[in-house]
Amino acid sequence: MDAKLTNFGIEKKAIFIVILIFIIISLIEVGAHFLFFVNSGIMTKYWIWFLYLNISISIITGSIWHFFSYKTKINCMTGMMIGMTLGMQVGMMIGAVIGATNGFFIGAMVGVIFGVGIGLIIGVKSKTTMGILQGMMSGIMGGTMGPMISVMMFFDHLKIFMPIYIVINVAILVVMSYMFYEESIINNKDECKKVNVDVTSTILISVIITIILVGIILFLPRSVFLLG
Numbered sequence: 005m006d007a008k009l010t011n012f013g014i015e016k017k018a019i020f021i022v023i024l025i026f027i028i029i030s031l032i033e034v035g036a037h038f039l040f041f042v043n044s045g046i047m048t049k050y051w052i053w054f055l056y057l058n059i060s061i062s063i064i065t066g067s068i069w070h071f072f073s074y075k076t077k078i079n080c081m082t083g084m085m086i087g088m089t090l091g092m093q094v095g096m097m098i099g100a101v102i103g104a105t106n107g108f109f110i111g112a113m114v115g116v117i118f119g120v121g122i123g124l125i126i127g128v129k130s131k132t133t134m135g136i137l138q139g140m141m142s143g144i145m146g147g148t149m150g151p152m153i154s155v156m157m158f159f160d161h162l163k164i165f166m167p168i169y170i171v172i173n174v175a176i177l178v179v180m181s182y183m184f185y186e187e188s189i190i191n192n193k194d195e196c197k198k199v200n201v202d203v204t205s206t207i208l209i210s211v212i213i214t215i216i217l218v219g220i221i222l223f224l225p226r227s228v229f230l231l232g
Contacts, residue, residue, distance in 0.1 A: 014074070015185065022062045022063055023062070025066070033214075036218075041222075057101045057221075060173070064177065067090065067180065071090075071181070074184075074189055076197070077192055078188050083130030083135030087136065091127075092143070092145060094146065095147030097170070104155075110220065110224050111155070115148065122139070
């Protein structure tokens with residue numbers, strides 16, 4: 005794809021990517037259910053958590069793709085906020101889902117690894133030390149807080165709380181993307197360049213990550229109170 009802005013713009017393309025990734029990974033999961041798990045019923049049991057997982061992966065990937073689609077000067081405060089937000093929300097969203105299906109230990113491990121990893125990558129991309137530091141710190145915090153919320157609310161209306169939780173997290177990532185656009189793109193047009201971030205590779209990475217996380221949900225141990 006051309007690195008130049010299309011007629012729809014980078015931002016509209018990011019929305020398209022979010023929707024496309026959600027559809028693709030959802031179809032893969034449905035196909036896996038009928039091909040491999042229809043008799044066990046395990047994917048039917050956890051379908052709502054796969055839905056939340058798909059929403060999380062889609063919006064996180066779209067936010068990261070949007071961030072990488074521009075090469076621009078990022079000030080310390082903006083870099084800090086982006087690193088902090090992505091590190092935190094990755095840990096909070098992924099960790100909460102895995103915590104609800106597998107328990108606190110597995111949820112925290114997955115949440116921290118993904119949260120710190122993404123926070124570090126975003127911090128390095130922003131080329132600010134504060135962005136790196138905040139990304140890693142927020143990854144640890146979000147990665148442990150996400151599954152903590154699921155486990156603590158497991159027997160207290162967690163299924164009612166989760167839709168609200170996911171919507172708010174999605175809104176935070178949308179506002180973060182707009183903040184990046186406003187602070188580093190609109191206000192820095194002279195030094196801003198568009199970067200060709202391959203959509204196919206982005207989707208492929210999302211599919212691989214989804215397969216890994218679904219495998220964790222299905223095959224890794226569960227906490228005692230989640231068994232049965």
